[in-house]
Amino acid sequence: MKRFFLSFLMIAGVYSATMAQSAQYEQVMSKNITELESPSTFTPAGLTEKAALFERIGDAEKTQWQPYYYAAYCNVMNALVTTDRNKVDGLADQAEADITKAEQMSPKNSEISCIKSLIATARLKIDPMNRGQQYGPIAASALEDAKTQNPENPRVYMLIGQSLYFTPEQFGGSKEKAKTLFELALQKFAAFKPAYKLDPTWGEGYTRGLLKSATEGK
Incomplete structure (x- = not known):
């Protein structure tokens, strides 16, 4: 009976710690997702900072797709709003690395396919005349996937x-x-x-x- 009681206490302790960690994760994520709606965040510097933060959360959690999704979202939005064409491909590369990690945890996800389309769009916008034939079909195909995955x-x-x-x-x-x-x-x-x-x-x-x-x- 004593051994059973000690085992019960250990399991309860692990469960409580897990629940506390989960609540903390949700609180931090919710706060930073909400801040993405702020104009002060939606700047190159703000998006870069948020992308790095979401990447750190993803690296710490390891099993949640949402942190890497939002990191990719920040990086691709940065690529779309920046006026420095020389930065676009680098930001798109980072967004692609982030969304690949998210997709490994949540395959056939409509939201992830939408980000993949935006990444192709960001690459295309650098030089539509010369890049349109390559990236236009990729962007369109990703949106067709997204529509199939969740109409x-x-x-x-x-x-x-x-x-x-x-x-x-x-x-x-x-x-x-x-x-x-x-x-x-x-x-x-x-x-x-x-x-x-x-x-x-x-x-x-x-x-x-x-x-x-x-x-x-x-």
């Missing part, structure tokens, strides 16, 4: 619409089709519920801005 993911329709909106009509773009997709994305956002509270929810405000621009003919 209810609103970010899929937002990103497809964004591609159509910013692509000239002579190369297959269409502002009218983009507008329809932005409207669909907003319907999906209204119904969307993440499977886990740390899963991605970003993009609704940006979609509203794109729809407004498309509606006003900008």
Whole structure:
């Protein structure tokens, strides 16, 4: 009986420590995910800092895909917003390394496929005329994968619409089709519920801005 009681105490202690660690992980992640919505964070310096932080969390946790996902998100957004073309490929490389780690833990994940599409888009934007043939199909294929993996993911329709909106009509773009997709994305956002509270929810405000621009003919 004494041996059983000691074993019970040990198991209870391990369980309590695990729960405390899990709660701390969720608290830190939630705080930093929320801060990604701040304009002060959405700068090259802010995104670089957050990417490094999420990478450290991922290295510490080892079994959670979300930290590496958000690290990739920060790096690819940095690649998309930077005005220094010489930095784009390096940031895209780091985003690709992060999202590969996330995908190893969560394969066939629609959110991960969306980031893979954005990475290809970031590489393409450096030189659309010369890189379009290589990276355009990669970006489009990743979004098709994302749509197959989760047809209810609103970010899929937002990103497809964004591609159509910013692509000239002579190369297959269409502002009218983009507008329809932005409207669909907003319907999906209204119904969307993440499977886990740390899963991605970003993009609704940006979609509203794109729809407004498309509606006003900008």
